[in-house]
Amino acid sequence: MVLNEELVEGVRLELEIERIVHGGLGLGHVDGFVVMTPFAAPGDLLSVVVVKRRRRYALAEPLAVLRASPWRQEPQCPWFTQCGGCNLGHLAIERQRQVKAELLASELGLPPIELKAGAALRYRNKGSFHVGEDGRLGFYRRGSNELVALDHCLLLHPGLEELLPWLERLVAALKLPVRQVIVQLGHPTTLRFVTLVLASWPGSVPETAAALIGEAEQQGVFTFLHQADKPHRLGQCVFAGTPKNLQVRLCGNDLEVGNAGFFQVNHEIAEHLARDVRAVFEAGPRERVLELYAGMGALTLTLAPVVSHVYAVELVRQATLLGESNAEKLGLCNVTFRTGKCLTIVQRLWRQRFSAETLLVDPPRRGLEPGLIDALEGFRFRRVVYVSCSLPTLKRDLTLFGKQGFRLTQLKAYDMFPQTYHFEMLAVLER
Ligand SMILES: C[S@@+](CC[C@H](N)C(=O)[O-])C[C@H]1O[C@@H](n2cnc3c(N)ncnc32)[C@H](O)[C@@H]1O
Incomplete structure (x- = not known):
């Protein structure tokens, strides 16, 4: 048996996989020490080689499957494991979704929820x-x-x-x-x-x-x-x-999209997500909304008909220009787009005594920029609607909002990126 202190680069060992963690890595223990390896399935017994030792865990590469988990399937792509794109292609699609649901539940300390899902392949636009x-x-x-x-x-x-x-x-x-x-x-x-x-x-x-x-x-x-x-x-x-x-076309709106700027890569799931975001706002009275990380306004223009006003902030100029022209084409007069860094614009809005009932955010994987949640405290939002594509940063930001008295009241998840470990989430926080 390999001992904890022997787990150094180049050492080969047998690893029993217990579960899949963030990054799509299979996690097991050797002499009480965490070892993680890609392309693993819960229940696998693998031969692996350690490639990196850190203080609290070691990373390994799989060499051979000694006993295969029943969760495994033959990967459909001949480049799987070589190409850096996919990391869950060795798991049947239902198992991929189970992995994501269990990870979400364990990280946030909640019962598992089913991910909204669509096509498993050929989904990227x-x-x-x-x-x-x-x-x-x-x-x-x-x-x-x-x-x-x-x-x-x-x-x-x-x-x-x-x-x-x-x-x-x-x-x-x-x-x-x-x-x-x-x-x-x-x-x-x-x-x-x-x-x-x-x-x-x-x-x-x-x-x-x-x-x-x-x-x-x-x-x-x-x-x-x-x-x-x-x-x-x-x-x-x-x-x-x-x-x-x-x-x-998103939620019945035909939007003009340029070649620069963000748009969700999976139309089918983007539609589910946008409908669910709109439903959050449809349920209550017409509110004023501050939207941060708005892109070209995919969510802005979807919810505008059911709120009193959306003030949408986005860094990329081409995106806000498209947002403005799409709003005009759709006859939506209750949206304002501002180009700039969220933190800078939020600080300016604070000086201008801007007010809104709900904050909607949809940041990139790195989550809300440092200092932003502190800068938002004084606005006294009643509610935060958080769209996220990264569980670690969502968890971090939920904790920071928690310190301002917000509690999670709704959570939905979407298999926006099948075959990869990534997925999308919609969280509603209230106080
Ligand atoms: C995940 S996308 C969301 C876009 C939009 N909500 C949608 O559904 O199409 C994140 C957006 O945040 C923008 N962004 C990134 N960092 C930013 C910052 N510091 N300030 C403002 N916008 C930022 C990106 O350009 C991108 O359009």
């Missing part, structure tokens, strides 16, 4: 590929910047996957340093966007590439070239074929 030296498209290998070239992805909507061979032809014809390729699909229309992020821009598109772009437009595929400014950030648009917006 957006995909982002890296481009290899040879012009092949792919995703990064797990934990590295090495490319795994692939010709299909089971998470992508077929209308996006079918673009891959054309995209590789376009990348070759452009003869430009393309770093990243992003594809997006409207709903329920079949219009598609292709955004190529370039390391540099010589100022023109070669003729063969322009012909490919023109032909694709006939099929409803619109191309944008952006010059990268920072890694993982879309820089300035340097070329757009025919200017066009995608249409996305």
